[in-house]
Amino acid sequence: MKMNKKSLLIGIIIGMGILGMANLVFASIGGNDKPANPLGVEVIVEAGDTLWSIADRYNEKAGMSINELLFYIQRENKLDSAIVHPGDHIIIPIK
Structure with missing residues (x-):
């Protein structure tokens, strides 16, 4: 199967979108144990x-x-x- 430039560009854009969403998901899971503004x-x-x-x-x-x-x-x-x-x-x- 031969890939043309248009298909390659679409694949790169979709891949970047998936990586961007994964980054947002993992960032929201966090690792920050201490709240920025403690309640009190x-x-x-x-x-x-x-x-x-x-x-x-x-x-x-x-x-x-x-x-x-x-x-x-x-x-x-x-x-x-x-x-x-x-x-x-x-x-x-x-x-």
């Missing part, structure tokens, strides 16, 4: 802070009870326990 405010734990005191400070702004916010902070920040240390960065949801 970042708090840096200071000396004397506990997770309870931080939850107590922000619970009204977050629209949650202290216990709900405490649980949320632990879950969303992937904390193994309620122990935090000065310098830790945690995200607090603020509506």
Whole structure:
């Protein structure tokens, strides 16, 4: 089968379109584990802070009870326990 210039050009255009779409699909799957804009405010734990005191400070702004916010902070920040240390960065949801 002999390919003329027109068929070759159409094949190249279709191939580029398929590669472009595949690139968009794989780019949308991502690999970025950290959201660009976290949902909330970042708090840096200071000396004397506990997770309870931080939850107590922000619970009204977050629209949650202290216990709900405490649980949320632990879950969303992937904390193994309620122990935090000065310098830790945690995200607090603020509506």
